Amino acid sequence: MRKRATVICRRGKRILLVARNESKWALPGGILKRGEDLSNAALRELKEETRLSGKSAKYLFHYRGTQKHHHVFFCDVSKRAKARANNEIAHCRWVHVDEIARLTTSSPTKVIMKILGEKRNGTRGK
Helix, strand or coil: CEEEEEEECEECCEEEEEECCCCCEECCEEECCCCCCHHHHHHHHHHHHHCCCCCEEEEEEEEECCCEEEEEEEEECCCCCCCCCCCCCCEEEEEEHHHHCCCCECHHHHHHHHHHHHHHHCCCCC
């Protein structure tokens, strides 16, 4: 199973999502390069896809999807920095956390956001 660094960027109650063409919305991230550290991969993918430079990448949790093993990080970015679609990404959008469930997103994005909500509410594993 391939390892993927998945990035959560948050501004208040908004989360940064990306999309390729007119496809599903997803959290930024991608597959690790050979020998690459997970946190470095998270920062690299964020920069490649959105042109945002993360100040740091804090490991949150992991999730094994059907095709990839997601290592989820929180990346802090400047409040003034503007996300711009780059590389294979066609769109970037800051989305209110309550709106994400109503969007067409990748399956892992739905699960990761659910886990994040459970962790935030202290209900994970109960």
